[in-house]
Amino acid sequence: MEFFLISLLNGVSYGLLLFMLSAGLTLIFSMMGVLNFAHASFYMLGAYLGYSLSSLWGFVPALILAPLGVGLLGAAFEKWFLRRVHAHGHVPELLITFGLAYVVLEVVQLLWGRAAVPFSPPPWLQGPAFTLIGGGHFTDLQWVWGSAPDATCQGPAVCSPFPATRAFMMGVALAMVLSLWALITHTRVGLVIQAALTHPQAVQTLGHNVPRVFMWVFGVGTGLAALAGVIGGSTFVTEPSMAATVGTVTFVVIVIGGLGSLAGAFWASVLMGTVQTMAVAIDLSLSDLWLALGLPVLASAATSSWMTMTLAQTAPILPYLILVLMLMVRPRGLMGTREG
Amino acid sequence: MNPPPHDSAARLGGHWAWRWMLFLAALMLLAPWVFSSPFSQAVLTQMGIAIVACLSYNMLLGQGGMLSFGHAVYTGLGAYMAMHVLQAAGSAGWSVPVSLIPLVGGVCGMGFAVVLGYVTTRRSGTTFAMITLGMGELVFAMSLMFTDFFGGEAGLSGNRVQGAAVWGIDFKSQTQVYVLIAAYTWVCVGLMYAFTQTPLGRLLNAVRDNAERLSFIGYQPQKVRYLAFIIAGFFAGMSGGMSVLHFEMVTAEVVGAARSGAYLLFTFLGGSGYFVGPILGAVGMVLSSVLLSEWTAAWLLYLGVLFVAMVMYAPGGLASMGEWHWRWVKQAGASRLWGWYLGCLISAAVATLGAASAIELFYHHQLQSSMGQPLRWLGQFWAPDQPWPWVLAAVTLLTGLAGWRLFKRRWDKAWESMASPSGEAAP
Numbered sequence: 001m002e003f004f005l006i007s008l009l010n011g012v013s014y015g016l017l018l019f020m021l022s023a024g025l026t027l028i029f030s031m032m033g034v035l036n037f038a039h040a041s042f043y044m045l046g047a048y049l050g051y052s053l054s055s056l057w058g059f060v061p062a063l064i065l066a067p068l069g070v071g072l073l074g075a076a077f078e079k080w081f082l083r084r085v086h087a088h089g090h091v092p093e094l095l096i097t098f099g100l101a102y103v104v105l106e107v108v109q110l111l112w113g114r115a116a117v118p119f120s121p122p123p124w125l126q127g128p129a130f131t132l133i134g135g136g137h138f139t140d141l142q143w144v145w146g147s148a149p150d151a152t153c154q155g156p157a158v159c160s161p162f163p164a165t166r167a168f169m170m171g172v173a174l175a176m177v178l179s180l181w182a183l184i185t186h187t188r189v190g191l192v193i194q195a196a197l198t199h200p201q202a203v204q205t206l207g208h209n210v211p212r213v214f215m216w217v218f219g220v221g222t223g224l225a226a227l228a229g230v231i232g233g234s235t236f237v238t239e240p241s242m243a244a245t246v247g248t249v250t251f252v253v254i255v256i257g258g259l260g261s262l263a264g265a266f267w268a269s270v271l272m273g274t275v276q277t278m279a280v281a282i283d284l285s286l287s288d289l290w291l292a293l294g295l296p297v298l299a300s301a302a303t304s305s306w307m308t309m310t311l312a313q314t315a316p317i318l319p320y321l322i323l324v325l326m327l328m329v330r331p332r333g334l335m336g337t338r339e340g
Numbered sequence: 341m342n343p344p345p346h347d348s349a350a351r352l353g354g355h356w357a358w359r360w361m362l363f364l365a366a367l368m369l370l371a372p373w374v375f376s377s378p379f380s381q382a383v384l385t386q387m388g389i390a391i392v393a394c395l396s397y398n399m400l401l402g403q404g405g406m407l408s409f410g411h412a413v414y415t416g417l418g419a420y421m422a423m424h425v426l427q428a429a430g431s432a433g434w435s436v437p438v439s440l441i442p443l444v445g446g447v448c449g450m451g452f453a454v455v456l457g458y459v460t461t462r463r464s465g466t467t468f469a470m471i472t473l474g475m476g477e478l479v480f481a482m483s484l485m486f487t488d489f490f491g492g493e494a495g496l497s498g499n500r501v502q503g504a505a506v507w508g509i510d511f512k513s514q515t516q517v518y519v520l521i522a523a524y525t526w527v528c529v530g531l532m533y534a535f536t537q538t539p540l541g542r543l544l545n546a547v548r549d550n551a552e553r554l555s556f557i558g559y560q561p562q563k564v565r566y567l568a569f570i571i572a573g574f575f576a577g578m579s580g581g582m583s584v585l586h587f588e589m590v591t592a593e594v595v596g597a598a599r600s601g602a603y604l605l606f607t608f609l610g611g612s613g614y615f616v617g618p619i620l621g622a623v624g625m626v627l628s629s630v631l632l633s634e635w636t637a638a639w640l641l642y643l644g645v646l647f648v649a650m651v652m653y654a655p656g657g658l659a660s661m662g663e664w665h666w667r668w669v670k671q672a673g674a675s676r677l678w679g680w681y682l683g684c685l686i687s688a689a690v691a692t693l694g695a696a697s698a699i700e701l702f703y704h705h706q707l708q709s710s711m712g713q714p715l716r717w718l719g720q721f722w723a724p725d726q727p728w729p730w731v732l733a734a735v736t737l738l739t740g741l742a743g744w745r746l747f748k749r750r751w752d753k754a755w756e757s758m759a760s761p762s763g764e765a766a767p
Contacts, residue, residue, distance in 0.1 A: 029466075033466075035469070035470070084652055085651055085652055085655070088655055090465070091405070092651050094407060094469065095407075095604075095647075095651050096648055096652065098604070098605075099605075099644055099647040099648035099651060100644075102601075102605075102640060102641075102643065102644030103641065103644035103645060103648060106640050106641035106644060107641070110641070110702065110706055111706070113706075244597070248473060248474065248477045248597075251470045251473055252470075252474050254470075255470045255471065255474070259466065259467060313485060314485065316481040316484075316485075317477075317478055317481040317482060317485070319474075320475070320477050320478035323471070323474045324459055324471075324474070324478070327459055327462065327463070331462055
């Protein structure tokens with residue numbers, strides 16, 4: 001039970017991290033119609049910049065400065081590159097971000113090397129945030145802040161710690177969701193953004209500088225990705241392949257959630273984070289299921305890779321399977337409105 | 341996607357197509373005489389394989405406006421199936437002639453396109469791109485999971501020299517493989533060109549340009565996309581089957597995202613709006629992956645930068661640049677611009693040289709400085725820890741950029757004074 005709860009929490013925290021990426025991606029997409037292929041590259045840049053800055057000035061300044069720096073880079077990219085190809089239509093826009101992803105990957109490898117860098121969380125984020133102590137029974141669940149003393153984990157009691165970095169990840173992501181929601185629905189800037197989403201020409205006519213709004217939305221979106229990068233990079237591994245790992249999952253998330261829907265992106269992120277994390281934790285294979293059902297197993301089938309593969313091993317393909325199923329059942333995604 | 345400025349099919353229609361096909365045949369026949377070493381024949385063989393793959397990719401991108409990030413699924417799965425049949429022909433005694441292996445790949449690529457394409461082509465535009473990306477990741481992840489079929493990390497290998505030699509052809513020499521693959525390439529190029537002339541090919545262009553209008557006049561864009569996807573899958577599989585005969589091995593990277601990305605990158609660099617574009621792109625793909633990667637560690641960076649620059653300044657690719665030059669040369673009074681043109685060209689080359697030198701120095705400094713070896717670049721040795729190579733690179737770059745600004749301005753002025761009817765972007 002406590003293992004399940006901890007896995008669920010781990011999954012939700014990973015899902016919230018995914019939402020920090022997919023939120024920016026969705027905002028940029030619904031506003032400019034551009035699917036930023038290089039979004040995960042900004043995530044990676046954030047992680048690497050955060051690593052360098054935190055070794056200079058500490059983790060907290062890095063957490064603030066790295067997203068700012070990457071956000072400015074994103075805004076500059078929008079202003080000098082993306083805007084220029086805007087006239088050619090959406091395919092060149094997608095292609096230029098695709099090219100950027102190549103360039104960023106190479107530049108990161110050039111500056112920081114091809115191996116992983118040792119980006120570890122600060123001392124105050126190391127260790128568990130709290131520990132669940134479960135007895136044999138469902139009702140025996142207890143919890144303590146920080147790590148549990150060794151004495152309590154003896155005998156039948158099982159201790160499952162929840163890492164502080166995960167808790168921090170959840171906290172930052174939730175704070176981001178709330179402030180993003182407040183910004184969009186309760187401020188004047190948010191009003192302009194909302195209007196520019198659907199009627200850019202009308203907003204332009206009313207005297208607002210819509211290209212500049214686009215630029216800042218792009219900057220904020222990439223900045224959020226970088227914020228996720230600093231947290232994700234210190235929690236997981238900071239390496240050149242991190243962009244590709246997270247990037248494709250993020251695209252899957254926003255398609256499942258429905259392109260252009262922030263709420264859809266949120267639920268799809270949480271779903272995807274939970275599914276991937278839970279699947280990794282479950283070490284059962286098809287042949288186990290077969291045996292549990294009491295079915296006879298053919299000798300040849302028992303050793304085939306189909307039957308002996310555990311659910312944990314299938315975790316990498318689950319997002320894509322869900323994507324395919326979703327498109328067959330409901331092509332516009334969870335909360336999408338556009339059909340196209 | 342914007343329509344390309346000129347429909348290549350219209351320009352090359354009719355008997356012109358036959359002349360081009362004969363020209364291609366002559367090139368293919370002459371090439372192994374000029375480049376006769378086994379290595380260069382292997383490179384030529386790879387070009388044939390890449391040409392079919394890129395042309396099939398452009399059936400989606402250029403002709404159908406479908407931006408696919410997962411085309412390697414069809415070339416790769418075709419290759420895997422062809423490899424299984426080749427192995428079975430060797431061990432299980434299946435009587436499949438080796439020379440028909442590419443067709444096996446083609447049929448299997450088509451089969452996978454029938455199944456997977458049904459899901460993928462339900463949507464168009466950005467969603468299509470994302471689904472193909474997901475599909476590519478799905479197949480790649482599976483290739484590492486199902487080791488029975490995909491052979492795991494090591495991949496699969498087979499032997500093309502098997503069975504009785506037909507007419508003395510046993511595929512022991514690279515030349516024989518080259519001739520077979522060149523023949524397949526020639527036929528595939530011809531068929532794919534013919535496809536652009538069929539009603540379905542025309543409908544595909546219409547789907548790209550305005551799917552809504554097409555559905556108003558009673559066609560189903562989804563169905564047109566699906567059919568085109570299946571045909572593209574067939575030719576992709578052909579390319580995969582051809583690669584099996586050439587390399588005699590298949591590893592998981594043939595279905596990977598990097599391979600799919602390369603198809604996109606080079607098809608675009610060649611020019612997706614033209615039938616010849618992907619052919620140029622495929623030649624570039626093989627040259628850069630075989631030669632450029634030998635010359636410099638920074639080749640992916642160069643490719644990325646080149647790609648971004650092409651998207652920004654020459655979205656029609658190499659083919660459109662070629663066409664632009666052709667029309668410029670034919671125009672009256674073009675000779676007056678030669679001076680400025682050469683100025684632009686030389687200063688661009690100088691700027692590129694400066695930038696490339698700086699990149700090489702930087703790469704060397706970052707990756708190999710611990711070994712203390714000087715950089716070998718342009719036939720000279722350079723020391724990245726000294727300031728003067730950096731200064732030289734910067735000066736070269738700045739000179740080139742200044743020259744470009746100067747000559748480009750003159751060129752623009754002269755171009756306007758010609759009051760040309762075709763006011764397209766300068767090179």
